[in-house]
Every structure is written in C-alpha cells, then in structure tokens.
Amino acid sequence: MKNLELDLGERSYPIFIAPGILADGALWLKYIAGSQVCIVSNDTIAPLYLADLKAQLSEKNVCEVILPDGEAHKTLAVLEQVFDTLLANNHNRSTTLIALGGGVVGDMCGFAAACYQRGVQFIQIPTSLLAMVDSSVGGKTGVNHPLGKNMIGAFHQPNCVLADLNVLKTLSDREFSAGMAEVIKYGLIxxxxxxxxxxxxxxxxxxxxxxxxxxxxxxxxxxxxxxxxxxxxxxxxxxxxxxxxxxxxxxxxxxxxxxxxxxxxxxxxxxxxxxxxxxxxxxxxxxxxxxxxxxxxxxxxxxxxxxxxxxxxxxxxxxxxxxxxxxxxxxxxxxxxxxxxxxxxxxxxxxxxxxxxxxxx
Missing domain, CATH: 1.20.1090.10 (Dehydroquinate synthase-like - alpha domain)
Incomplete structure (x- = not known):
C-alpha cells in the first residue's frame, strides 16, 4: 500500500495506491457520507468491476448509472442520465457518487456531484492509467462541447481516490500507452x-x-x-x-x-x-x-x-x-x-x- 494526501485544508483527501484495494471496503467505506450511493460507470468497465464494488456496499442503498463508453459521449445530454437516476431514486444531499471508470467517467461523475442539489460528495475509483495519474486527482470535472474540450465544468474535489493497480491488467495496450503520455509529462514539467x-x-x-x-x-x-x-x-x-x-x-x-x-x-x-x-x-x-x-x-x-x-x-x-x-x-x-x-x-x-x-x- 502506498498512500498520500492532497493537502487542501478542510477539503484534503487521501489517495490510496495498491493492488486489490477495490475489495478492501474497510479502507474506504468511511469516506461515504450517508446511506445513499450512486455508482457511475460505463458499459466497458461495469461488467468487469461493478459486482465487486457493489459487494462492498451491501449495507448501503445503491443505484447505478451505466454510461456509453468513450470521449464522444462526454456531453451534457449523456450527463442527464446521472441526474435522472438520482432524482428517480430520491437521492438527497447526503448521497455519495462513486466514479468507477477512466477519465471520462471520473470527469462526468464529478461534474454531476458538483451540480446535484448544488453539490454532493463523491469518490474516484480510476480504472485507467491516465485517470490514476492525472484526471482523478485535483478536482477538475466537466464535459466537452462541440467547439471545445472540457469547456463546461467545475472544480469539485473527491472524498478520496482509490487507485487499484489490479485493474490495469484489463486495460488495452492503446489505452495503457495513452496513460503513459501523462506519466511522462510529470518528468518533463x-x-x-x-x-x-x-x-x-x-x-x-x-x-x-x-x-x-x-x-x-x-x-x-x-x-x-x-x-x-x-x-x-x-x-x-x-x-x-x-x-x-x-x-x-x-x-x-x-x-x-x-x-x-x-x-x-x-x-x-x-x-x-x-x-x-x-x-x-x-x-x-x-x-x-x-x-x-x-x-x-x-x-x-x-x-x-x-x-x-x-x-x-x-x-x-x-x-x-x-x-x-x-x-x-x-x-x-x-x-x-x-x-x-x-x-x-x-x-x-x-x-x-x-x-x-x-x-x-
């Protein structure tokens, strides 16, 4: 286990890095505010990891939103699915959203959390290398517009970040290489x-x-x-x-x-x-x-x-x-x-x- 803290005063939060931590509810369940949980994932990641995550949330009132996979779906129109699900299940301000996916899911879930009832809590569980090393950390959330990328969004920090290194085993070679661009960036800058x-x-x-x-x-x-x-x-x-x-x-x-x-x-x-x-x-x-x-x-x-x-x-x-x-x-x-x-x-x-x-x- 490797972990560190992003120091933002009252909004500080931990980043946990280790293989298998998705199944270690004792580590992260305390970062869920109340009894309501909404998991936001996509149709590529959900079949792989959603059941394991829900197994750790058996005592919570859980709903889920499965978005289509890909940057092309990072839009306000698709984001409506998250709000529709939250409202249909009567989620209140004590709800916690969980982003289970790569950068697109994390950005969209975080933006939904920033907007729903003017701000609720959320947790980042990045499933791509790029999301682990970059987009899941720092609180940038948002969606794309046809005229520009990430032009609609908000700064909204998560309660914690869970980087389970085991999920990288199912990442495609192309996606893994894409994540390495952000890894190399840190050395350069x-x-x-x-x-x-x-x-x-x-x-x-x-x-x-x-x-x-x-x-x-x-x-x-x-x-x-x-x-x-x-x-x-x-x-x-x-x-x-x-x-x-x-x-x-x-x-x-x-x-x-x-x-x-x-x-x-x-x-x-x-x-x-x-x-x-x-x-x-x-x-x-x-x-x-x-x-x-x-x-x-x-x-x-x-x-x-x-x-x-x-x-x-x-x-x-x-x-x-x-x-x-x-x-x-x-x-x-x-x-x-x-x-x-x-x-x-x-x-x-x-x-x-x-x-x-x-x-x-």
Missing part, C-alpha cells in the same frame, strides 16, 4: 529525476511490471498533489500540468472526440511544445529529443494529424481555457523538469513550428 527513472525503466513499465507501475503512479500523484495544493483552481502554477494540452485539445476537437485518445493527442501536443521551446531557444535540442524518444518508446504518436491545417489549429487553440485577454498561453520548457506558462510565443513562431511538424498551410 517538474521532476527531472523521475524523467531519468522513466528512461531507465520504460521497457518494464510497458510490460506492466507491478512494482514499477506502483512507483510510477505514486510519483505522478505525488507531483500532482504538490502542484494542486499550491494552486487548486489553476490561477498560476497548476497550469504547468497542461503541457501539450492546448495543442492536444485542438487535435481532439478537430478529429472528433475519441478518434484520437486524450493521451495520444497530448503526446503529439507535447512534441509540438518541445519543438516550440527549442525554437524559442529556451530548451536544448537534446532534451527535446529525449522527450520525443520517450514518448515514442511508450508507443505514442509524436506528429499531429496530417489532415489538420494551421488555421484550424490556431482557431481551436484560441478557444482554449488558457487563453487570457485574447492572448494564447502555452506551457513550455526552459529545462528538463522546468516548465513555464507563457504568452511570449508569437503566432508566427507557432505557425513555423506547426508547418515544420507537417501541418498543412
């Missing part, structure tokens, strides 16, 4: 030592070595908890967690949500951010090359879609949440493990980088 560790252990991680995965998940959660504790609502430092995301969100929106997985789009976006950092003479080319090489070793794309053009990229990036007063803010590197949030990259330089990466004019 704030933990150079961890990046070196990843370079040394990437083969074992891709083979899903249990001890290496436990260490990687812990280090990522530790890094994210530190950043979020400093800046919960992304007024400053927390924005460094978005390395590659402004480019990546543009890719996801342009290609249709789910056609490129979030981690895949972030990987290609990270490669663009590294190239831009080099173009500005902020980052040594050899450091950028190490970042791209590690992404490739994790089975991730490092080039943007061939069918996107520069205007499309810039238009979609201009709708990103990190745009302030019309200025595009990007997360770039000034060294390994050293990220900055900057508006200094001109449209002309960004365009040059996009063109050099094969994006059409």
């Amino acid at each position: 704030c933990d150079a030592e961890f990046f070196g560790w990843l370079e040394q252990n990437i083969a074992g991680l891709m083979a899903r070595d249990a001890e290496l995965l436990s260490e990687a998940v812990y280090r990522c959660c530790e890094n994210k908890a530190t950043v979020v504790a400093e800046d919960e609502r992304e007024g400053g430092r927390r924005a460094i967690l978005n390395l590659g995301h402004t480019f990546g969100h543009a890719i996801e929106t342009a290609e249709g949500y789910g056609n490129w997985l979030h981690g895949e789009a972030v990987a290609a976006g990270t490669a663009l951010a590294l190239a831009l950092s080099v173009k500005l003479a902020w980052l040594a080319p050899d450091v950028a090359a190490r970042g791209v090489a590690l992404l490739e070793q994790a089975g991730l794309p490092v080039e943007p879609p061939s069918n996107m053009n520069v205007d499309q990229f810039l238009q979609l990036m201009g709708r990103d949440k990190k745009v302030v007063d019309g200025r595009l803010r990007l997360v770039l590197l000034v060294g390994l493990g050293e990220a900055v949030v900057t508006s200094e990259a001109s449209i002309e330089i960004i365009t040059e980088v996009l063109l050099a990466a094969g994006v059409s004019a």
